[in-house]
Amino acid sequence: MKELLKFNREEYRNSASEIIKARAVAEEIADKISKEGYENIFFSAVGGSLAPMMAVGEFAKELTDLPVYIEQAAELIISNNKRLNEKSVLITLSKSGDTKETVAIAKHCKEKGIRVISCTGNPESPLAKASTYVVPMKHKKGVEYEYMLLYWLFFRFLHNRGDFDKYDEFAKGLENIPQNLEKIKESFDPKAKEIASKHFDAPIQYWIGSREMWGEVYLFSMCILEEMQWIKTKSVTSPEFFHGTLELIDKDTSVFLVKSESKSRDLDERCQKFLEKYTDKLVIIDTQEYALNNFPKEFRWIVAPLICSTCLVDRLAAHFESYTGHNLDYRRYYRQFDY
Amino acid sequence: MKELLKFNREEYRNSASEIIKARAVAEEIADKISKEGYENIFFSAVGGSLAPMMAVGEFAKELTDLPVYIEQAAELIISNNKRLNEKSVLITLSKSGDTKETVAIAKHCKEKGIRVISCTGNPESPLAKASTYVVPMKHKKGVEYEYMLLYWLFFRFLHNRGDFDKYDEFAKGLENIPQNLEKIKESFDPKAKEIASKHFDAPIQYWIGSREMWGEVYLFSMCILEEMQWIKTKSVTSPEFFHGTLELIDKDTSVFLVKSESKSRDLDERCQKFLEKYTDKLVIIDTQEYALNNFPKEFRWIVAPLICSTCLVDRLAAHFESYTGHNLDYRRYYRQFDY
Numbered sequence: 001m002k003e004l005l006k007f008n009r010e011e012y013r014n015s016a017s018e019i020i021k022a023r024a025v026a027e028e029i030a031d032k033i034s035k036e037g038y039e040n041i042f043f044s045a046v047g048g049s050l051a052p053m054m055a056v057g058e059f060a061k062e063l064t065d066l067p068v069y070i071e072q073a074a075e076l077i078i079s080n081n082k083r084l085n086e087k088s089v090l091i092t093l094s095k096s097g098d099t100k101e102t103v104a105i106a107k108h109c110k111e112k113g114i115r116v117i118s119c120t121g122n123p124e125s126p127l128a129k130a131s132t133y134v135v136p137m138k139h140k141k142g143v144e145y146e147y148m149l150l151y152w153l154f155f156r157f158l159h160n161r162g163d164f165d166k167y168d169e170f171a172k173g174l175e176n177i178p179q180n181l182e183k184i185k186e187s188f189d190p191k192a193k194e195i196a197s198k199h200f201d202a203p204i205q206y207w208i209g210s211r212e213m214w215g216e217v218y219l220f221s222m223c224i225l226e227e228m229q230w231i232k233t234k235s236v237t238s239p240e241f242f243h244g245t246l247e248l249i250d251k252d253t254s255v256f257l258v259k260s261e262s263k264s265r266d267l268d269e270r271c272q273k274f275l276e277k278y279t280d281k282l283v284i285i286d287t288q289e290y291a292l293n294n295f296p297k298e299f300r301w302i303v304a305p306l307i308c309s310t311c312l313v314d315r316l317a318a319h320f321e322s323y324t325g326h327n328l329d330y331r332r333y334y335r336q337f338d339y
Numbered sequence: 340m341k342e343l344l345k346f347n348r349e350e351y352r353n354s355a356s357e358i359i360k361a362r363a364v365a366e367e368i369a370d371k372i373s374k375e376g377y378e379n380i381f382f383s384a385v386g387g388s389l390a391p392m393m394a395v396g397e398f399a400k401e402l403t404d405l406p407v408y409i410e411q412a413a414e415l416i417i418s419n420n421k422r423l424n425e426k427s428v429l430i431t432l433s434k435s436g437d438t439k440e441t442v443a444i445a446k447h448c449k450e451k452g453i454r455v456i457s458c459t460g461n462p463e464s465p466l467a468k469a470s471t472y473v474v475p476m477k478h479k480k481g482v483e484y485e486y487m488l489l490y491w492l493f494f495r496f497l498h499n500r501g502d503f504d505k506y507d508e509f510a511k512g513l514e515n516i517p518q519n520l521e522k523i524k525e526s527f528d529p530k531a532k533e534i535a536s537k538h539f540d541a542p543i544q545y546w547i548g549s550r551e552m553w554g555e556v557y558l559f560s561m562c563i564l565e566e567m568q569w570i571k572t573k574s575v576t577s578p579e580f581f582h583g584t585l586e587l588i589d590k591d592t593s594v595f596l597v598k599s600e601s602k603s604r605d606l607d608e609r610c611q612k613f614l615e616k617y618t619d620k621l622v623i624i625d626t627q628e629y630a631l632n633n634f635p636k637e638f639r640w641i642v643a644p645l646i647c648s649t650c651l652v653d654r655l656a657a658h659f660e661s662y663t664g665h666n667l668d669y670r671r672y673y674r675q676f677d678y
Binding site: 046047048050058061062063064065067072073074075078079080081082083101203204210211222223226227228230232233234236237239240242243244245246247248249263264266267270273274278331332333334339 | 385386387397400401402403404406411412413414417418419420421422440542543549550561562563565566567569571572573575576578579581582583584585586587588602603605606609612613617670671672673678
């Protein structure tokens, strides 16, 4: 088996087992609340933890008429949202369990008698203590594992409402995703190295994607490239690209287009057609290039963000680090002092 | 009266009269549909026309439990949104009335028996023809006029549901906003000139704001600076700034913070405190510095985006143009050919 830059295979596999063990916990919580009844679901977090929730919000639009709201935690707490009430369910996510804004919204809701489900790594954390239910999120690294927990939770809710018939097949298939992602990491790795070598010193990177892939575009550009590499980025959705950002493109502009596997692919391909003409520095990230074994084909579009995440947040970030020489763990401001 | 760079006072006043005339039309449509009944409202447009809708989406969260959805038109049309049905109302906006994606979503909805209200300047335009109702939007320039029409429409809907008691006072006050904005343009103008002179050649501009002000931050950075000035920008919300973008700030970074007049102001001030320490090139855009005559104080936070818009899209853009020498009307790609 190939050694990959900064990839700890054993740790990744152990993380998979930990997450798969939590599936039953997530499902039990969804079943209990489904029996009790609820009127809407709020997903709330900050930064990178919002990204998987953004994808869930897009699936919700197509699959259910249940109102599902995705809210930045700090904004939700100050906004006095009228739809957030005792009949709501709040789902939060923070690996460390000490993210200030996320702990605050959980506390705020629990005090108001709103059921709070938190995905978090530490059962003793402030977030866990402020929650009604905790889904243990005990992986070491990998945003894909955060998606998996949220999916088991959310799609189980939908299944219980009659909005997602093939839940069992989907949920079982999800357990096979980590093995698939290991192989995908291997295939993508040389491409990641090549991309990093060509673009690590670009004055700015443009990142584009749409709907269920947007969270990954948002996360990678802001929480990885900006925060951990101090690389300038601008991210924009594929359809909105044509309402401003397009004018900045010239032959020498580094542009990254993340293609969706859903109907949004048309929106991405409209960008691709334009970009292929006007820049020589276009990079396409297309999850469709990678096979998934033991996973139902009809749900590929739902796990595409996980494939994208493993390629970018794991592989591409590692290779950017090796070219820029900027340690991914170094911060000058973030969590260095109070602000 | 002071002459202002590229400001046609007579045209601005005529525009105000045209828009104020349309108030009754907007209200009549809202009243008719309120009587018929409806279950949710979708606001859908693209680019700059989405900005005022984003603000409306934020007001909706605080003021009503009616589901209100803000959707990019191209994404809405391909997403098969389950909540969009014959009991929905679609509100679109496009001044020209020929914006491809907006016309498409209007047609799509009308064919499905969904009531479509469009704010548009030309009653013979494809958008007008694809709509059930048209609110005439006959101003020449000024995003504030687009806000005004949307407000008379939306807050009348809320009033009819019992969610906005003081509608009459608010709606009447709105008629006095253009006169106020004329004066605000005059006060802001020297500041706009100074800002432009200091920042027109910055390698990138960071724009920050939150909730009801976010639309303006989004619009000005993308649809004006990127599209019309080819200036690089990154926009990010005040609370999300702390989850990535902050690491890019140094003493020499041009940062623009738009302050809200609602409870979100705390989120903006958290940014301000940080930014005052770490950059020497911070610009604060604070609508609270400007008086509003004959307008109820309690609704200031709702019209703050209009003040911001007139300061940025009108004044600041004009001064940027005069320093960069880049004509605001020149495009190399946008609407120059099919893409």
